[in-house]
Amino acid sequence: MNLDRARELAGRVEHFVRQEVARYERDPRVGAHGPSMELVDEMRAKARAAGVLTPHILPDGGHLTHRETAIVLRAAGLSTLGPLAVNVSAPDGGNLFLIGKIGTPEQKRRFLRPLIDGRVRSAFFMTEPAAEGGAGSDPSMMQTTAHRDGAHWVIAGSKTFITGADGARVGIIMAKTGESATMFIVELPDPAVRIERVLDTIDNAMPGGHALIRLEGLKVPPDQILGEVDKGFKYAQVRLAPARLTHCMRWLGAATRCNEIAVDYAIKRKAFDRQIIDHEGVGFMLADNLIDLKQSELIIDWCADVLDTGASGTVESSMAKVAVSEALFRVADRCVQVMGGTGVTRETIVEQVFREIRAFRIYDGPTEVHKWSLVKKIKRDHASSLSR
Amino acid sequence: MNLDRARELAGRVEHFVRQEVARYERDPRVGAHGPSMELVDEMRAKARAAGVLTPHILPDGGHLTHRETAIVLRAAGLSTLGPLAVNVSAPDGGNLFLIGKIGTPEQKRRFLRPLIDGRVRSAFFMTEPAAEGGAGSDPSMMQTTAHRDGAHWVIAGSKTFITGADGARVGIIMAKTGESATMFIVELPDPAVRIERVLDTIDNAMPGGHALIRLEGLKVPPDQILGEVDKGFKYAQVRLAPARLTHCMRWLGAATRCNEIAVDYAIKRKAFDRQIIDHEGVGFMLADNLIDLKQSELIIDWCADVLDTGASGTVESSMAKVAVSEALFRVADRCVQVMGGTGVTRETIVEQVFREIRAFRIYDGPTEVHKWSLVKKIKRDHASSLSR
């Protein structure tokens, strides 16, 4: 771990995001389903030129440690467009991490390289429609299946909330293979991967939005199995904790920026004969933000340290995800409130970040599902303390 | 007060809203700045035919009591489009109430009648841009002025967050006249009332959205002074408490509907081997909703009873506004959470109501401003208890 290197890198990312990216925040190419790919490409060209594209991947192909990544991604998150601009956004980050861990050399050449170069986007096909009884938070309910047909596999089913699927060039698809599940990596678009509809959602930071998809007999050759057959759930775990934590890192940056905006507003705006920050009803909200932001940073760093030991970090990332998503939502909510009428307009990014973080309390596992798994951990620990 | 009459009326409004209005909720004519006037007119034609248009105004021109109104407006609020459809929405409701109280017969004929008939919309020009140091929550900071020019008055200044101004035919404008303020009632559109921009905001229930306006030397004849010169702040108080309370009534209806949707979802959807309502982490959120909705109803009814005694209800409506807006936000937030991914999509109205009620915590006075005035009341009561 080299925190100085990470801080230097983060400094450059922060400079780029504040100076070059923030100005695009009100660009009309940011639509209801996220920024257009044209806008993304334009920003990435600048990032490439500035030497801050895909900054968490080292020149030798290595990956920053999780702890180092935290520092860099927080800087990238200072604009809602920052992670996209420098190519550290979801779901690409998690996909890239996973392919790097378990992909074959050929898969890395074909699918990973263009992702690292920031030339294409990818999607992860996991969750399924509630209305059809499919897997939401409970993966055991997965209904999409893959079965062998000669040398190939054929995948059929429905997926929903597939972030970035519309416009993606790479897809990782999870499907039941008997009692287990298997991951497949495919090129997109493909006529058998039909985007039925891009959902209208409360958030709009992700290009391609979140799509409802029908997998209509998609044929996949055996060399596009990602990792081994039947190990899909295990790999999902590998991807899970780091991906979850990068969400926390990026949103911490966004909430930090919101807080800067709210502080500036509260200092410049007067009402009832004072700067509004001098009304404790306002000032105390900003004091609470200071604490919530610091505690979010601390638990992210702690969890990153755990991941850097090589541990799975499942429990720790659940703790971090719950703590950070709930804290940052409070922060964003207070920023909106501090800014009054201005807070609910798109005059600043505060309004958008509030909406995005509302969704974040559900994405990557709702708070309640994480608490549920924490209860299991508490029971395990109690049992093992008794047996000692 | 005739609660049976009100309940019968509310029953008809509820039937109409559930059967006729709800189906328009996903109509493409509902845009980022609210439903189009075409859509509003279409729904109002049906409401007229069904005998539920402007239901709080009696055939003889009288007004339901506030307590009766509460029952009817809650029914109207069961759809986000309901209040518009039956013509009990803001800001028309408050404007209509105010003109009825202090307008001249001629003003009533010219401005009130079309409003009651649901043929036009109106706007209330009060708040001003923060960036220009104008009046937000603190009316003493008002910078828009009216001065006499011969027989006429000339109004100049900026206003912002003027709900429904875009498309309105009637405007009530508040302007400083010396140390005091005066209200003027005008026909719209008018070239001297320039809509600079309709703000992009988190909410989208109000047709015309919320506009930033320049008043560029608007000339108003003396018979369009609403009430008396220099009594603007007093009239604003007359409008304030009832208008504020009708917001509570409508949003209570909307939150009630969201809760129905969330309960239905939680009962039909399974995860981890149970109906999700049988996970206490979910079920308890719905139990909390039950309590919050009931307490919102009770404090609205209490405040309405106070208003019906003829009291100003300033303190009581501040208490109700804080309690109800915060409680309904919790309700909407829990509904989103209960529904997981679906909760953050526009597949149901839950997502919209969540956004609307977020804004409601700021509109009509942020929570903090109301608490500030409650503190003053506590001090007054303490002083008077000492002097007894």
Added chain:
Amino acid sequence: MNLDRARELAGRVEHFVRQEVARYERDPRVGAHGPSMELVDEMRAKARAAGVLTPHILPDGGHLTHRETAIVLRAAGLSTLGPLAVNVSAPDGGNLFLIGKIGTPEQKRRFLRPLIDGRVRSAFFMTEPAAEGGAGSDPSMMQTTAHRDGAHWVIAGSKTFITGADGARVGIIMAKTGESATMFIVELPDPAVRIERVLDTIDNAMPGGHALIRLEGLKVPPDQILGEVDKGFKYAQVRLAPARLTHCMRWLGAATRCNEIAVDYAIKRKAFDRQIIDHEGVGFMLADNLIDLKQSELIIDWCADVLDTGASGTVESSMAKVAVSEALFRVADRCVQVMGGTGVTRETIVEQVFREIRAFRIYDGPTEVHKWSLVKKIKRDHASSLSR
């Protein structure tokens, strides 16, 4: 219902409590297990003389309506000793109500009369030790049994948290009779009702405290069955909702008094160049109290109205109990905080009320158990809405 009568009565109770009872609050006879019976008798003698003893029982033996009772009990609650002084405290109130409903004339003469006269105290033997697997919140786990032995019944088992048992002269005992349960009414003390220990608890308002009891073959003649055999659970429900609601009424009075004390402190005390109430961080807590106290009053009145229709009020009293106990705890907690160091001392009753209301969030069913039963109600309502 005669609210004027109730208000007049409450006025006299309030006067008595503020003038005569409050002065005993720091009397050394208030110990860790509540006030001594000597102190109770001294206060009751004064209440009797002032005509405010047992004020909810009318001269003709009738009972105030629940709604009227709410007004009177709130007045009594203005001192932590008030309910005892005027004989409207728990558990006597609930016991008196139950015997009045289902007792035989002879049982009323023998057990009810002295209770109404405020000459004796009573106890209700329901809950059992957790450590022994007995019934806490879940009555189906009851382990105390009663079996016939000739003409008599013999009761054996353990009970815990039996409020006021130490010093009580009347006991109502709940015991399993086969799959059902039966209530017995007995004279105390009795050697077969062994008080093993009076528990040290966070609260100390109740004389006799809360005792752990062994029932060692207590012999009860058949004419001391309260109501009918095997109907114990049903009677417990009869007692439940009204008893629960009277807790809310009394604690609302106590919290109201705490708030008066905190307001007075915040107005008289200065820090950092202002009255501390003029620090919004303090003033807003008092504004929140104002709202919480009003909402507690409203939901109590609503629930009382439901009970007065003759309905069981089980659901409504669960809603009221959760809302009121949680709200009053927030109120008491804020009063402590507003008063700083003074708030955690026994210089005022604020510290005690804080402790009492902490216990109240558990007594008469913890918040979580009530929410659990509210979830069942939500499911019932949903099912019946589908079948309509």
Added chain:
Amino acid sequence: MNLDRARELAGRVEHFVRQEVARYERDPRVGAHGPSMELVDEMRAKARAAGVLTPHILPDGGHLTHRETAIVLRAAGLSTLGPLAVNVSAPDGGNLFLIGKIGTPEQKRRFLRPLIDGRVRSAFFMTEPAAEGGAGSDPSMMQTTAHRDGAHWVIAGSKTFITGADGARVGIIMAKTGESATMFIVELPDPAVRIERVLDTIDNAMPGGHALIRLEGLKVPPDQILGEVDKGFKYAQVRLAPARLTHCMRWLGAATRCNEIAVDYAIKRKAFDRQIIDHEGVGFMLADNLIDLKQSELIIDWCADVLDTGASGTVESSMAKVAVSEALFRVADRCVQVMGGTGVTRETIVEQVFREIRAFRIYDGPTEVHKWSLVKKIKRDHASSLSR
């Protein structure tokens, strides 16, 4: 910093506290004003024998780093009596730290040595009675004065909430000297330091309780000035941050123990057909505890690291104090709730820790005073960011 050394030491302290100290928790010598000195001496004799007395002071007289101290004090806090038993309790810890920093060699020999040896207790005379307009949270209101009388100083005034004064042998007294303040170190008892009354308070962990004191012309020779004349406020700051943080460390230990007790209860106790931990309403409270405890640990460690750089840590310790005291109060409150009736009894230490931590939200600066100073920091940071 040598965390391994600290962990080894903490392991020994933990073993001692769990095995030897915990058994005294229900000793009758723990009274309403804390444990008796006899009990303290008995426990310290054992600690001395076990080699864990005053563990944060190294054999060479040096002090563990703050970060190391955090680990050791958390272990000591695992029993409410642990800090006293191993001599790391307040206010001795802070006093010892201060004398070590600014005392003369003679003062160290005379006052510090016996404190380190655990043979005597000390008190810090700072806060003054609110009712007399003295200094509570606002030190500028200090009314106790010291004036020269020949070679000596004479101190007069009132102090209140002086923890441990009753029974202390060493006192540090803060008094106004003109516009500034000066610290004096004195031997106790002294007839001019009259203990008027030991306050009855919600907490009872501190021997000697909290006393109201009259300083009636206390004569102090010049060699008992602690540090320099007129630098009292500066020294108070030196003592402040570390003392405040050690409170957090100890109470984290206590809350951790409470959580262990509550988890054990929730796993062993059944209701409604399950272990109560398997009711999410209970289990989720324990999951929240897990997160709150971890976040408390992280912010303590962070603040300790800041102090170890030599920085004053005023802001950081305010953040930590607010975050930790509020979080641990939630933890203790949930433990009480999880345990139902048992939670409000003294059958376990949960009830006491709940009361102690309630007081901790006020002691060493109420949450609101800390937030107030955080607002100032936010304004300073904003101003300096503008000037960059």
